[in-house]
Amino acid sequence: MSEMPVLQVEELSGGYSLGRPVLHDIQFDVQPGEMVGLIGLNGAGKSTTMKHILGLMTPHRGGVVIQGKTRDEEPETYQSSLAFVPESPLLYEELTVREHLEFAARAYNVGQEDYAQRSERLLKLFHMEEKADSLSMHLSKGMKQKVMIMCAFVARPPLYIIDEPFLGLDPLGIRSLLDFMLEMKESGSSILLSSHILSTIENYCDRFIVLHKGRVIAQGTLTDIAEQARMPGASLENMFYALVKDKE
Numbered sequence: 001m002s003e004m005p006v007l008q009v010e011e012l013s014g015g016y017s018l019g020r021p022v023l024h025d026i027q028f029d030v031q032p033g034e035m036v037g038l039i040g041l042n043g044a045g046k047s048t049t050m051k052h053i054l055g056l057m058t059p060h061r062g063g064v065v066i067q068g069k070t071r072d073e074e075p076e077t078y079q080s081s082l083a084f085v086p087e088s089p090l091l092y093e094e095l096t097v098r099e100h101l102e103f104a105a106r107a108y109n110v111g112q113e114d115y116a117q118r119s120e121r122l123l124k125l126f127h128m129e130e131k132a133d134s135l136s137m138h139l140s141k142g143m144k145q146k147v148m149i150m151c152a153f154v155a156r157p158p159l160y161i162i163d164e165p166f167l168g169l170d171p172l173g174i175r176s177l178l179d180f181m182l183e184m185k186e187s188g189s190s191i192l193l194s195s196h197i198l199s200t201i202e203n204y205c206d207r208f209i210v211l212h213k214g215r216v217i218a219q220g221t222l223t224d225i226a227e228q229a230r231m232p233g234a235s236l237e238n239m240f241y242a243l244v245k246d247k248e
């Protein structure tokens with residue numbers, strides 16, 4: 001028997017005003033322990049899809065189900081099932097790195113012992129131990145991004161929604177993030193990840209959703225996408241380029 005998907009996006013149409021939908025009939029799911037890449041050109045609809053999943057926007061049609069429930073059915077369970085890493089860091093300037101982690105842990109009801117273990121591990125992994133007691137306004141751009149990432153991972157929800165996390169991270173930070181995402185995945189968590197760095201995510205994601213002008217134009221494993229693009233053995237970047245060019 002197959003497991004229930006962690007995330008189901010069902011015939012989702014939506015956008016910023018009723019008369020002008022940006023997303024058209026988006027349909028995909030994410031299974032437990034899967035890392036799925038959401039890819040598309042600037043303006044394809046990746047962030048808008050994520051905003052609908054987060055419950056920040058109301059669908060025009062269709063909807064989003066997380067662990068079998070919509071946000072209307074069980075708002076608290078829905079919200080506590082996911083953690084979001086936005087494209088641009090949003091931090092409280094007057095809080096330290098550690099205070100941000102404590103805040104995230106409290107919001108997700110993480111016990112003291114788990115919090116202590118997870119936060120020390122994350123600070124070490126992202127080379128942020130020396131900055132743990134610095135105010136966020138005194139951090140570099142990449143360090144701020146690391147705080148957002150660490151806050152999501154201290155929570156350990158079943159589903160991570162991660163929007164273009166690599167920009168601003170140094171090569172060590174990128175590697176730490178990729179390795180940690182793999183570890184989360186192996187422990188059963190699911191990740192929906194958007195990125196333009198196709199060569200980086202190519203070998204990490206189990207499946208890909210290709211969005212173009214608010215529609216899913218291809219989805220599946222690398223092999224599935226290669227079939228859809230009729231380019232066996234090609235790189236994700238070359239297949240993506242061919243798929244998108246075909247729709248212009």
Ligand SMILES: Nc1ncnc2c1ncn2[C@@H]1O[C@H](COP(=O)(O)OP(=O)(O)OP(=O)(O)O)[C@@H](O)[C@H]1O
Pocket residue numbers: 016022040041042043044045046047048049
């Ligand atoms: N706040 C907004 N109000 C109105 N339209 C918006 C808003 N944000 C995005 N859009 C429009 O929605 C469409 C999809 O944008 P979205 O931000 O989802 O793209 P994206 O795939 O995340 O792009 P990028 O790779 O540049 O981050 C675009 O046409 C964009 O102009």
